[in-house]
Amino acid sequence: MSDPFDLTEPTPPTPIAPATPAVAHLDNLNDTQLEAVEAIDGPVLVLAGAGTGKTRVLTTRLAHILLQGKASPWEILAVTFTNRAARQMQNRVSSLTHRPVDGWWIGTFHSVAARILRSHAEEVGLRPNFTILDTDDQLRLIKQHLEARHIDPKKWPARRILGVIERWKDRGLTPDRVSAAEGADVVEGQVLEIYGEYQERLRTLNAADFGDLLLHCLTLFQTDPGILKSYQTKFRYVMVDEYQDTNVAQYLWMRFLGGGYKNVCCVGDDDQSIYSWRGAEVGNILRFEDNFPGAKIVRLEQNYRSTLHILAAASGLISYNEGRLGKTLWTDLNDGELVKVRGVWDGEEEARVTGEDIEAYQTKGQSLNEMAVLVRAGFQTREFEERLITLGVPYRVVGGPRYYERREVRDAVAYLRVISQPADDLAFERIVNVPKRGLGQATLQTIHQLGRAEQVSLVEAVRSLVETDELKPKQKSTLAGLVEDFDRWRDLSSSMPPSELAGLMLDESDYTGMWKRDKSIEAPGRLDNLKELIVALEDFETLTEFLEHVSLVMENDASSSEEKVTLMTLHSAKGLEFKTVFLPGWEEGLFPHQRSLEDTGGGGLEEERRLAYVGLTRARQRAIVSYAANRRVYGKWQSAIPSRFVGELPNDHIEEVNSMDTFGSGQWGGAGRLRETKRFGNSRSTAPLIEDINWETQSLAGTASSFTIGQRIFHQKFGYGVVRATDGNKLEIAFEKAGTKKVIDSFVEAV
Numbered sequence: 001m002s003d004p005f006d007l008t009e010p011t012p013p014t015p016i017a018p019a020t021p022a023v024a025h026l027d028n029l030n031d032t033q034l035e036a037v038e039a040i041d042g043p044v045l046v047l048a049g050a051g052t053g054k055t056r057v058l059t060t061r062l063a064h065i066l067l068q069g070k071a072s073p074w075e076i077l078a079v080t081f082t083n084r085a086a087r088q089m090q091n092r093v094s095s096l097t098h099r100p101v102d103g104w105w106i107g108t109f110h111s112v113a114a115r116i117l118r119s120h121a122e123e124v125g126l127r128p129n130f131t132i133l134d135t136d137d138q139l140r141l142i143k144q145h146l147e148a149r150h151i152d153p154k155k156w157p158a159r160r161i162l163g164v165i166e167r168w169k170d171r172g173l174t175p176d177r178v179s180a181a182e183g184a185d186v187v188e189g190q191v192l193e194i195y196g197e198y199q200e201r202l203r204t205l206n207a208a209d210f211g212d213l214l215l216h217c218l219t220l221f222q223t224d225p226g227i228l229k230s231y232q233t234k235f236r237y238v239m240v241d242e243y244q245d246t247n248v249a250q251y252l253w254m255r256f257l258g259g260g261y262k263n264v265c266c267v268g269d270d271d272q273s274i275y276s277w278r279g280a281e282v283g284n285i286l287r288f289e290d291n292f293p294g295a296k297i298v299r300l301e302q303n304y305r306s307t308l309h310i311l312a313a314a315s316g317l318i319s320y321n322e323g324r325l326g327k328t329l330w331t332d333l334n335d336g337e338l339v340k341v342r343g344v345w346d347g348e349e350e351a352r353v354t355g356e357d358i359e360a361y362q363t364k365g366q367s368l369n370e371m372a373v374l375v376r377a378g379f380q381t382r383e384f385e386e387r388l389i390t391l392g393v394p395y396r397v398v399g400g401p402r403y404y405e406r407r408e409v410r411d412a413v414a415y416l417r418v419i420s421q422p423a424d425d426l427a428f429e430r431i432v433n434v435p436k437r438g439l440g441q442a443t444l445q446t447i448h449q450l451g452r453a454e455q456v457s458l459v460e461a462v463r464s465l466v467e468t469d470e471l472k473p474k475q476k477s478t479l480a481g482l483v484e485d486f487d488r489w490r491d492l493s494s495s496m497p498p499s500e501l502a503g504l505m506l507d508e509s510d511y512t513g514m515w516k517r518d519k520s521i522e523a524p525g526r527l528d529n530l531k532e533l534i535v536a537l538e539d540f541e542t543l544t545e546f547l548e549h550v551s552l553v554m555e556n557d558a559s560s561s562e563e564k565v566t567l568m569t570l571h572s573a574k575g576l577e578f579k580t581v582f583l584p585g586w587e588e589g590l591f592p593h594q595r596s597l598e599d600t601g602g603g604g605l606e607e608e609r610r611l612a613y614v615g616l617t618r619a620r621q622r623a624i625v626s627y628a629a630n631r632r633v634y635g636k637w638q639s640a641i642p643s644r645f646v647g648e649l650p651n652d653h654i655e656e657v658n659s660m661d662t663f664g665s666g667q668w669g670g671a672g673r674l675r676e677t678k679r680f681g682n683s684r685s686t687a688p689l690i691e692d693i694n695w696e697t698q699s700l701a702g703t704a705s706s707f708t709i710g711q712r713i714f715h716q717k718f719g720y721g722v723v724r725a726t727d728g729n730k731l732e733i734a735f736e737k738a739g740t741k742k743v744i745d746s747f748v749e750a751v
Helices: 031-038 054-067 083-097 109-119 135-148 158-170 191-204 210-223 225-234 248-257 308-318 347-363 378-391 407-420 425-431 441-454 458-465 473-492 498-508 511-517 523-537 543-555 594-616 644-648 670-677
Strands: 044-048 076-080 105-108 237-240 264-268 296-300 339-346 371-375 395-397 565-569 578-583 619-633 636-639 654-656 712-715 719-727 730-735 739-744 748-750
Touching: 031 054, 031 296, 044 054, 054 076, 054 083, 054 237, 054 264, 076 083, 076 109, 083 105, 105 109, 109 210, 109 248, 135 158, 135 191, 158 191, 158 210, 158 248, 210 225, 210 248, 225 248, 237 248, 248 264, 308 339, 308 594, 308 619, 308 644, 339 347, 347 371, 347 378, 347 578, 347 619, 371 378, 378 395, 378 523, 378 565, 407 425, 407 473, 407 498, 407 511, 407 523, 407 543, 425 458, 441 458, 458 473, 473 498, 498 511, 498 523, 498 543, 511 523, 578 594, 594 644, 712 730
Parallel strands: 044 264, 044 296, 076 105, 076 237, 237 264, 339 619, 339 654, 371 565, 371 578, 395 565, 578 619
Antiparallel strands: 619 636, 712 719, 712 748, 719 730, 730 739
């Protein structure tokens, strides 16, 4: 079908009687906000920087259209990403216009798409009362297709297959529009056929998943010009919030519906596009002028949230991104405090000094509710949680459970509880079939029955059952092996440090392997949390001490009504603001995260930089960035390098407070020396990876390496190579496949 913007202009409906003139809703808007509100006709992109009043502009613009008599409520389509944002928009517009919102087309992409689809379900092979499946139902269907094809679910987990299908749907691709090459490396090329079978099965069940809500609408619009034109005629104005977070399917859906009058207004910030991992396409906002010819661009740059130094630091940092439309935030607020950049010796000190700062600010009268610690990865919260518990400072973890409440951590702790106390039935019951061991409900009921009858623990019941014929041979063998494993781990606990025991147990039980095979978005974070658990265990001499500590931590459940410090990831913090924001872990490999750099290269780096920008702009009065010289990674100490983002913060707006100079005789050199020595070439192009940084800026101990120039080595990640140069414990190695890299000598071995 031709581009919807090429359609003939629809016949205008009967003119609407102008509403009573009203301008009160325009009060208190600045010049650019007013310009955005009054730019009614034609395509408009409102580039709304952080804290510039985006929500006010969006809702006031919608109210302005209504109050000026340009359209009736049901002739405006306004979409956003969350139900909360949609309700907020409805309430604000209703307050401004003094009209109820019944019948208005305000909602999330999926809720509005579902409303359209139910009116035309038969056109795509469904009935109007179709069911919308949740993730569990989707996975169940995928597993059925894998079983039918005799595909090993361990090698090709259903969640991974579903992830591939969801990404295709995010791009608006039905099975017939996906090229065979795209799925060639998944399930030996069978994933495309599974996608087609899955879609047919959904139709048979009269069901749709969330991706289908938009996908089926696109099919409707492409195959039935009459249906498309009816909606294009209906919606005089189309408005989209958080446009930088749209995926391809959402963009196409919005463009179809706005193709009649072409009065499309998108509000967003290219510098806050941080969700590519869930399908967001930053190119949608970057290409707005190409996609909507003649578009008007309005930049909202006056920030009402943060002080000058915070804004200047954030603006200086984000200026290193090439993929942006460009804007410079400014404020009428005071200069405020310089952004603090603090170097510490290790993660433990980072948590300690952060806790001291929190107590100091609280003593000065600042509410704990106005303070937040924003981390790049969820596992980082553990040290801060434990430090705040030690200090008796209440906290909340937003966007996820507290560290020791996370599923994978609770599972691992349950294993350790059974090792320490075999009679702990609750712990044994939790993990007896995790990972899956083929133990069905009937087997577990048999174990429980014997335990109750003999008044023994479940472990002792299993010992008895494996000696009889009550269970099938396969279940008997599995349970016998599990009990033997626990006995062996228990024997080792008397001589092996808890951290080593935990690592051994997680590997031998295949619990770590289970998450390595899981291809879901959450799996890497769960593995990071397990690695952090092993680090936590290093602080305890016995398993009993650690388990007592966990019990005390879990008991720390302060009243919901009292003030609390907020701990959350940077991704979860978008849209929020706090008076004081702590930004720990600004080190290469952690932030920017090495996984993002390896997966998407330059695009990944720019998204990581946008994430840093989001973190800084959450702060109203105070931002404290910190990085550590050493981190325990996978249970081993490693020297760390300040993030390239530290070096990109403008000197005039930061204050360095490195504590390491007090004990290192300048061996680290601090962020300032990193900035002076090598500010990544002061280039706005993609910065080099961690191995390319000048190691002279952060040599910790200066001890000579045992490796020599010309020596052949092996590295777990980069493979075989030859040492070309040495600098203390740092080696420059020419790898056979990975090229020349700089690595720490503890990561290589001689061959």
